[in-house]
Amino acid sequence: MKEEIIIAGFGGQGVLSMGKILAYSGLMEDKEVTWLPSYGPEQRGGTANVTVIISDERISSPILDTYDVAVVLNQQSLDKFESKVKPGGTLIYDSYGINRVPARTDIVVHRVDAMDATFEMQNAKAFNMLVLGALIKAKPMVAVESVIKGLKRTLPERHHNMLPMNEEALRKGMELIQL
Template identity: 55%
Template sequence: MTEEIIFAGFGGQGVLSMGQMLAYAGMIENKEVCWMPSYGPEMRGGTANCITIISDKMISSPIISRFDTAVALNQPSVDKFESRVKPGGTIIYDSTNILTPPTRTDITIYAVPGSEEANNLKNLKVLNMIILGAFVQARKTVEPATVMKALTSVLPERYHHLLPINQKAFEVGMSHIHN
């Protein structure tokens, strides 16, 4: 099993942490993992993306241009990465923000109203956890419980009071995927 994923959105939406959390979870499950961020001027307010690869075997290139799954949190990301999903692959997108959805018919498309749900939870910062929950439910790359374990390890202890809201967000995201 090898899953090659691109997470993309605006800087500040938590796109890089989503990929990092997934990589961390993969590591906890003894998988090979690689996380490659875009860095540079685009990190400062523009679009941000990261490639995350989870595999049972050694990972060759950390930088790839075709993906099994694209996770898009804004319109430019859908526009840029829809064509780069491998046939039979998956797109998961925030349907609250993205008004022109992907149109390909040879891939599986999941519309998750992430920003709307984050709004319902009264915490816009958990958007990334909602979408990550949807991703894990859709792709089963790692166990849901491992992601929460990863978050507990990554998050400094002074922020641990935020774990329940993140757990909730993650579950809300999962509940939007019926497969």
């Protein structure tokens, strides 16, 4: 098993922490993982992206040309990464602010309305967990339980009161995708 994933969006959307939770989930299942952010000035407002690899075997390059899964959360990221999904791969995008939808027919495309769901939940902070839920539903690379364990390891203990909200968002995210 090996999944090569890119997650991209605006800085502040929780792109890097979503990748971190995903990487931790892989760790909980004793997999090899790498997490490589774009750490430039773009982190502070512009676009941010992170490459996560989860594998049963030793991982060579943390930097990739193409991806099994792309999770894109704004138009720039969609424009940049749609062409970099491997044929037969998966593209997940949030519809909010998207004016040009994905055009490829040789990949599986999932639209999630996670931003709309945050309005329903009245909780903007739930956004990345909703998307993560959708991701592991579309591509069950790690078990939900591992994600929850991973979340616990990622959040500092003083924020552990936020675990139930995050778990709820994760499970709600899984319902946002119809397979």
